[in-house]
Amino acid sequence: MKTKTTAKVLGAALLTMTLAGTATVYAEEEYTIGIEQFAEHGSLDNCREGFLEGLKEEGIEEGKNLTVEYKNAAADMGTCGQISDGFAADKVDLMVGIATPSAQSLYNAAMDAGIPVIYTAVTDPLAAELADDEGNPVGEITGTSDKLPVKQQLEMIRQMLPEAETIxxxxxxxxxxxxxxVxxxxxxxxxxxxxxxxxGIATTADIPLAAQSLLEKVDCMTNLTDNTVVSSLPTILEMANEKKIxxxxxxxxxxxxxxxxxxxxxxxxxGKQTGKMAAQVLKGEKKASELPxxxxxxxxxYVNTAAAEKLEIEIPEEMTETAAEVFEEITEA
Structure with missing residues (x-):
């Protein structure tokens, strides 16, 4: 981490800028972080956006006192390793892994380099061997989990599809x-x-055949936060819609x-929650290993009434009334 040359103007600790009548307090240090995102799709993009916003709220902002090296692995494990090794060679101040494969790859590269890792969108840090049974970090790595609310999802599916048997x-x-x-x-x-x-699939190339087989056996499908599957969601939806599933x-x-x-x-x-954790590590307030x-x-x-109309499904009124957001159209990928 390199000390800002302009910090002396405003004292040893803080650099303050006034924007639209409010004071934004920037940390004195300048930081370089490497962000590795496993695949490109909406939820992971939102994680990255939120992460940078969380850092900004803590006084660490790209273009002010933060340099960001961003790389997308395009859902390829070999590319993950290359990106991770590159960040380690660059000696960035912090590595950020968005999704489980990227988090694991970065941690492997960071251990010898002595660089802390923050992750987000890791569903099960224990299964990914990034945390122990108590939820504590296995090293200088921590972050946030996007563990699915499976019970609530099943309740919602049953309420919406009272006759369904197989998911x-x-x-x-x-x-x-x-x-x-699963x-x-x-x-x-x-x-x-x-x-x-x-x-089960290995690559995106497996998805059409797997989807075709699965759709012959089920009344509906539910997605995980599985990056390879989600990146091919338009293909899956097209096939499912043809069968009214x-x-x-x-x-x-x-x-x-x-x-x-x-x-x-x-x-x-x-992402914001993760950014605030990362700010603690960058500022030296906490080590990653000290943050469960x-x-x-x-x-x-969330419900989509346009999708319901296409499928000829009536969403119960109480669900649309209590939904956090109701979408009346389908967005093109």
Whole structure:
């Protein structure tokens, strides 16, 4: 971390700028961080946006006292490793992993380099071996979990589809967080008189065939926060719509794209929460190893009435009235 040369103007500790009548307090130091995002889709983009906003709220802002090196791995593990090694070689002050594969890759690269890692959108840090059984970091790494509200999702699906029997889930077999989420669905499904049918994939190339097979066996599908699957959501939705099979999302962006509904998280808020944790580490207030991972406790209901109309499904009025947001059109990807 390099000390700002302009800091002497306003004293040893803080640099203050006045914007629109309010004072924004910037940290004295200048920082360089490396952000690795595993794939490009709405929820992860929102995480990144929220993360930078969270840092800004703590006085660390791109273009002021923050340099950001941003790389997208395009859902490729080999690319993940190359990006992670590059950040380590650049000796950035902090590595940021958006999604589980990126978090794991960065941590592997950061251990020898002595660089702290902050992650977000990691569904199960324990399964990903980024935290111990008590929720404490396994090293200089911490962040936020986007653990799915599975119980609320199942309740919502049952309320919306009272006659449904089988829910389909597609997931990437190499993603630890996806396997953990599938297990939770399987454990809870019986409480709502559902059966779970799964289809594992390795790459996006597997999705059309897996979706075709799954759609022959289920009454509806529900998405996880599985990055490989979500990045191909338009393909899945097109195939499901042809068969009039509803697809439920796991967060707001998926509902915008045409999923019927979701009990999901606000990923911008998740990112902000992560940014505030990162600010503590950058400022030296806490080590990453001193901060247990955090989660967002509350889920919100999002529904898409345009998707419901296309599927000829009537959403109960009480659900549209209590939803955090109702979308009346489908956004093109």
């Amino acid at each position: 389909g889930i597609m997931y990437t077999t190499s993603e630890a967080n996806s396997e953990a989420a 297990k939770e669905y399987e454990e809870l499904a019986g409480e709502y008189d559902f059966k779970i049918e799964t289809a 509803p697809v439920f999302g796991s967060e707001i962006e998926q509902v915008k794209l045409g999923c019927l509904a979701a009990e999901g998280l606000d990923y911008i808020e998740l 991972f955090e989660t967002i406790e509350e889920a919100s209901l």
